[in-house]
Amino acid sequence: MGVPVLSRRERLRAETAAEIKAVALRLMSEGGPDAISLRAIAREMGMTAGAIYGYYDTRDTLVSALIKDVYTSLVDAVETARDVLPADDPAGRILAWGQTLREWALVNPEGFRLIYGDPVPGYQEPEGGAAAEAAHRACAGLTGLVAAAWPQAVIRQPGEYDWTDFDPILVGLVREEFPELPPAAVALALRVWGRMHGLVALEIYGHLRSQVKDPGRIYLDELRDLTRGLGIDEKSTTRA
Amino acid sequence: MGVPVLSRRERLRAETAAEIKAVALRLMSEGGPDAISLRAIAREMGMTAGAIYGYYDTRDTLVSALIKDVYTSLVDAVETARDVLPADDPAGRILAWGQTLREWALVNPEGFRLIYGDPVPGYQEPEGGAAAEAAHRACAGLTGLVAAAWPQAVIRQPGEYDWTDFDPILVGLVREEFPELPPAAVALALRVWGRMHGLVALEIYGHLRSQVKDPGRIYLDELRDLTRGLGIDEKSTTRA
DNA sequence: TGTACATCAGTGAACGCGCGTTCACTGATGTAC
């Protein structure tokens, strides 16, 4: 079927474009986001800085591509972990999602910083945000987790919400998959996002470890309390 | 009493040192953390870059001083807001703390990034962390808020905790003020910190506003649910 | 009140650095006849 037939030249081009991103990610994971410089990448690849302009119009284009890649890999990871558990184990699925988020962040701290932290020095976010698509996927995924618990959720939403309160694209994703769900469930999903993000961000940026020896236990407590608040119990498939 | 008598020279010195920090903060709030450069500060003050070395040994020394100042101003703000409400209104105090954290961050987004985000490019954290003292104060403050609710808290801690699980300095601060409190309360305080930090960080870094129109409502819902989980009710003194 | 000296804040020029980006070019790879 539509498998694109690439000429030798096109194949090499695509490979080089991919290698540039790969090298950029490696440099970033070694030296922090500052290390993403066209000159450093070129040096690492044994080419000239100017040559990169054959693949990316500008440094910001490259950074946007990196953000997209990294964010996608994060969302892939948490969704995969969620899907290991059956749909009738909503607590297990939330735990898996949350734990995988933290584990991914610990393995890819610079990636986490790239997505959620200060943009690379001098980086200007393009329109719509390089991360918008992946972020919508993540929110929709969390909404799905909340949906499974919605009928019995204790923590519900004090506030009133309307579909127009949310981004249309996100609303589209959610309503397509969960037609019955009220808008307040999306608000709750964002709160769940906040709970996971908060402790992980504090840990990655070094603010938790100076207060507590094992931030992972605090985080696990938080996830457990979350499933409690959602009124769902864990099945036997627990993760320590 | 111990009012230090400064000579004219010493007074001018202290004023200049303070002005350097003030200018640095203003530049940062206008142009992001990258804008903190000795040359830019000197330019702004009508002096030479080299002159700053008469006041700070190195750029990192200056940045550390800034982090300390900014973090202290944040903790001052939330503590002041908390103390407006009486001790017998623990829910109001938590709401005040949380709301003030968010409001401070919205007014000082670059300050928030400086404290919690990526360090300024090239910045190396000194031993103990420039922010350690303020962070301990913040944690101790949150523990105080949790302490007021501890007896009736629903969300307690699933896990077992020991005093040795936490930083000794933090433990000292807490046990001095709340001798009765078990170590698990500190773990809960850290979770509370995470809940507040999560949504505020997502909002400041622009991840929430692309999903929801009014992140403040989500945040307020989260704070309200927090007081519910702590088993404390709001008195009449609510803040919208 | 006046002079001689010490202190010290700030100057200005220089150092070496790495950066993003541009551009005329070379030389290998691919295509058409």
Added chain:
DNA sequence: TGTACATCAGTGAACGCGCGTTCACTGATGTAC
């Protein structure tokens, strides 16, 4: 199978930039007699 031409990936040198940091110095402010 061989030749003539087009494509195009990558070169290397240059541009102008702002940065942190050093250092010999100037000139005003303060101090001691």
